[in-house]
Amino acid sequence: MSIPSLDATGKVVVVTGASKGLGRAMALGFAEAGADVVVASRKLAPCEAVADEVRAMGRRALAVSCHVRDWDQCATLIDATVAEFGRIDVLVNNAGIAPVPPSLIDVTSDLFDKTIAVNLKGPLRLTALAAAQMTAGGSIVNISSKASLHPTPFTVVYAAAKAGLNALTKAAAAEFGPRGIRVNAIVCGTFHTDSLHASIPTEEMQSEMASNVSLGRIADADEIVGTALFLASDASSYLTGELISLDGG
Ligand SMILES: NC(=O)c1ccc[n+]([C@@H]2O[C@H](COP(=O)([O-])OP(=O)(O)OC[C@H]3O[C@@H](n4cnc5c(N)ncnc54)[C@H](OP(=O)(O)O)[C@@H]3O)[C@@H](O)[C@H]2O)c1
Numbered sequence: 001m002s003i004p005s006l007d008a009t010g011k012v013v014v015v016t017g018a019s020k021g022l023g024r025a026m027a028l029g030f031a032e033a034g035a036d037v038v039v040a041s042r043k044l045a046p047c048e049a050v051a052d053e054v055r056a057m058g059r060r061a062l063a064v065s066c067h068v069r070d071w072d073q074c075a076t077l078i079d080a081t082v083a084e085f086g087r088i089d090v091l092v093n094n095a096g097i098a099p100v101p102p103s104l105i106d107v108t109s110d111l112f113d114k115t116i117a118v119n120l121k122g123p124l125r126l127t128a129l130a131a132a133q134m135t136a137g138g139s140i141v142n143i144s145s146k147a148s149l150h151p152t153p154f155t156v157v158y159a160a161a162k163a164g165l166n167a168l169t170k171a172a173a174a175e176f177g178p179r180g181i182r183v184n185a186i187v188c189g190t191f192h193t194d195s196l197h198a199s200i201p202t203e204e205m206q207s208e209m210a211s212n213v214s215l216g217r218i219a220d221a222d223e224i225v226g227t228a229l230f231l232a233s234d235a236s237s238y239l240t241g242e243l244i245s246l247d248g249g
Contacts, residue, residue: 004235006226009034012085013232014077014130016068016122017095019046021193022143022224026092028053029225030232036060038081041095042067060085068095068122069114078129090232091130093123093165094143098158100199112157119161120168127172127183136180139232142169143224144185146247166243173241182240184231189247191219214249 013030017023019041027037031054039047039054044065051061062084066077081088097118101107127140144162151159166185173183190196190209196218200206210217227246230236 004233004237006229006233006235007034008090008229008232011035011089011232012038012081012087013090013092014038014040014081014088014126015092015094016040016066016077016126017143018050018092019043021195022188022191022221023092023094024050025221025225026094026228028057029222029229030090031057031059031061033229034059035090036085038062038064038077038084040064040066040077068093068126069117071122071125074122074125075129078126078133082133087135088130088133089137090139090141091126092141092143092228092232093126095122096143096145096162096195098145098147098155098195098199100154101157102154104153104156107157115157116161116164119158120164123165124168127168131172131176131179131181134176134179134181137234138176138179138181139236140172140176140181140183141228141231142166142183142185144169144187144243146187146189146245149187149243169243170241177240182231182236184236184240185243186224186227186231187243187245187247188224189213189219189245191221191224193221213247217248219246219248 018027018039047063051063054061147155147159148162169185
């Protein structure tokens with residue numbers, strides 16, 4: 001038996017929300033591991049910049065504008081990927097938003113709909129469309145949040161959307177398992193990204209948050225890469241429908 005490898009050479013990987021933060025880190029990590037990468041988010045210019053970084057590593061890249069809550073744009077993303085690369089091996093449903101209403105009474109219909117649409121409705125459609133293109137060995141990685149397991153009044157809509165993403169992970173794993181396609185979620189703790197810094201802006205608040213983590217610190221964005229590569233690779237060939245906590249303890 002050969003030792004399992006995280007090498008992604010020859011794979012075609014689609015990452016949503018890849019223009020910055022955790023998505024960008026994973027896009028570059030997959031490229032470093034040998035994959036060709038489709039870099040998607042709403043704004044095309046930042047995706048093009050990340051795609052250029054992927055190309056600078058000697059891999060192929062495609063930047064696509066895709067608002068994941070729009071199912072037509074989800075279809076365009078998958079169609080563009082297949083047109084360019086002829087296949088999809090890995091989908092990372094990373095795009096997400098986490099608005100923080102001050103209380104339940106402040107949750108507007110619009111905030112509720114947007115939060116569910118970006119964090120759950122889009123990933124559901126992309127999962128269905130990508131799986132239809134995948135063959136055995138395909139892998140779908142959903143980026144969830146610790147909030148899905150430990151909701152607070154401030155995070156309730158986001159937490160509910162990510163809990164739905166967890167449910168989607170298990171349901172899709174059951175549906176696509178017989179075809180050899182695996183679906184797992186990374187349940188993220190706290191990582192240094194723009195969205196974190198927007199919701200927890202001060203160093204004092206970040207230190208307080210870090211003090212509740214066993215490792216005593218907030219993660220750097222690229223610390224998600226190893227787990228994403230593992231879930232996308234044959235090193236995790238018997239692992240599906242799982243929620244992997246990546247939260248520093
Ligand atoms: N950072 C953390 O501590 C943390 C913790 C738990 C979970 N997460 C999850 O990790 C994922 C990435 O978070 P992050 O912190 O890296 O966020 P970020 O830095 O704010 O980046 C979000 C990315 O998603 C894209 N995006 C936002 N809305 C979109 C939409 N409707 N359609 C397509 N793309 C969209 C953004 O680009 P555009 O503006 O161009 O669309 C950007 O590329 C999210 O699902 C988040 O819930 C993060």
